[in-house]
Amino acid sequence: MKQIISISLGLSDEDYAFDTEFLGQDFNIKRIGTDGDLDKAAQLLLDWDGRAAAIALGSMKFPNAIGPRKIEKHMEQLKRLGRRIKTPVTLGSALRDVAFEWSLRHIEFKFGNYFNNSRVLFLSGLVHYRIAKVMSEFTENLTFADPVIENGIPKFLNSLTELETYAGGAHDVLNWFDSKRFTGAVTPLRAWNEYIVAKAMQKANIIVVPYYGFYDYLENISLEELGGKTVITTTAYDDRVAYLKERGVDIIIDTTPKILERVVGISVLEALILAAVEKQVDDIGDDELLEIISDQRMDPRVIYPSGEQKRVNRFAFVIHPLSQEYFKKVNPIEKISEFTPPVFMDAVEKILAYTPPFVYSKVTGIKSPSGVEAEGWLITVGGTPKEMLAHKPEFTYNRLLQAAKMAKRMGAQIMGLGAFTKVVGDAGATVARKAEIPITTGNSYSASGALWAAADAVRRMGLLKIEKGRKIKGKTMVFGATGAIGSVCCRLLAKAFDEVYLVGRNTAKLLALQESIRRETPGAKVKIGTRGDKYLGDMDVVVTATSGAGKTILDITKVKPGCVITDVARPLDLSPADVAKRPDVLVIESGEIQLPGNPEMKNIGLPPKVVYACLAETIVLALEGRFEQYTVGRKIEWQKVREIYQMGLKHGMKLAAISGINGVFSDEEIARVKQLALEARGQKTREN
């Protein structure tokens, strides 16, 4: 049996000894703590020379990975002594560096897009330069607290380049003032520095905490700073795990692999490897270590202190006011609008269109049955549809790109475009090309939601015969048929119903759409027209998805009694006055989606937990970790409409109760519409 000795400057009452097997060989590992006694550590080194297969030196501060390699005096002494003895002696530096890199890459690969655009705070970038370098491949949101913590300068570094300049002693922040002199003496400055570090922790998703001085770094840090965070650290002994658990940490990533039954320091693992392959520290390279790490499945440890696996992905979503009515709900404009002429409100609408984007609401508490959570931000741009249409598309693009920048800085991994922001110009294509985070318009799920709601409404009305596996014997019509959402609705309705009638303003586009649907769904009855009036009275289902922004699109008085109309448009294509004319027709406002978990956000004009389908698409993609341009431009793929529907079901999305202009339809209300429809149909038959 080979003997591994760990000589630690740490506490002697944490000593241990146990037998283990590694690379097919038997080992006894024994830790001897010297309670900080350097002479004792030196004596132990000499005592075990020649008797141990390898010696690990523990609880010692590693020199910085970058910048001045300050080595503590005592370490220098021990290292010098270590070089004089025959037995390999190690601090674990080589394995530590390789393990940093390996653990990050392994986690990113295993969990997929794990670090993508995370906000990462390094309490010491100098110590964790190697982690920072790997992390910079996945996110640009890096913050280093070195100037604050190391030098008392109230400034953070915000990129790897800044860290490198700082490490070289050339960064401007170092000229701020003779900080050391100040920090010790001036309490307000120290208090301020503690405050800004605490704030930086609150904003971060991931905090990288050095092993050495772990408790000093986290002194005075509470649940407020660490709650819900991921902490990356090295050798997380039980006491450290308990400390982080008490402070609400969600996930601890320990870069030291746990391959033995108990947690041991990285130097012990390196000593074990050296003894097993019978090499000296300088004879073993990164490649050899990597090979051993991967062969031995020395994976990093991922600890969930609450006992429950956690993953929180992040999204942003852009919203905008639909009309001046919105401003009237916003203080202090609400007060002014009570006694202001409409001209003034026009001016307010114009001015607000120029305001930079801002966060309207944080969204929390979304939890998929798969365990993944999502949180995000609703960012508002000020333009109403009227204002957006009055400007060139570039006006809206610029605001959306500003919003994307903001979203990226906040750590969002995907951004969705709400309502009119994806109607103007090329439906998100330019914004998606220029933005630094993936963009989706949400239109796939909007189309899916609209049809989901229509199908549910048709089923609940019970006026059409629905047989499994067969097309429904009914006629359908789509207004805005050649639009992004409209065209997908046409494609899918052609698969589900006997007949579909496409209404649009552009004949050439209509012909092309008709041709492609016929190719896609052989035998489908597809008719086209620029006006729907003539056949409107025969339709069982109507979808209206135009961007007419409030213009009259269809004459509801001509609709067949019992027809289900899904009004996808925002602003709605049918006014409340129109809807009121036909109590025998079921007008639903497309398919809103109920989110899983206990979502919380400010009012968006829908019942609690319920969101627009386009917002739901952004959330589904976040939950699925699909940080990619999903639906962009006017061509929506119906395969994606199906895919997002399936993904939505997987993540617990439900069709919210179908609602109309006056809110949710109850079964009684639907029964009443049906009753009125049957009466009207009877009357019509009698008249003919």
Ligand SMILES: NC(=O)c1ccc[n+]([C@@H]2O[C@H](COP(=O)([O-])OP(=O)(O)OC[C@H]3O[C@@H](n4cnc5c(N)ncnc54)[C@H](OP(=O)(O)O)[C@@H]3O)[C@@H](O)[C@H]2O)c1
């Ligand atoms: N409920 C939701 O969750 C949700 C989600 C996304 C979008 N929306 C809304 O859905 C609607 C359609 O969005 P989209 O992305 O499909 O827009 P789009 O691609 O721009 O399509 C709009 C369609 O409306 C037609 N149109 C425009 N003005 C019209 C008018 N005055 N009369 C008749 N047709 C007119 C256009 O015809 P031409 O081809 O002839 O121009 C086009 O076919 C918008 O109102 C949008 O705000 C709702």
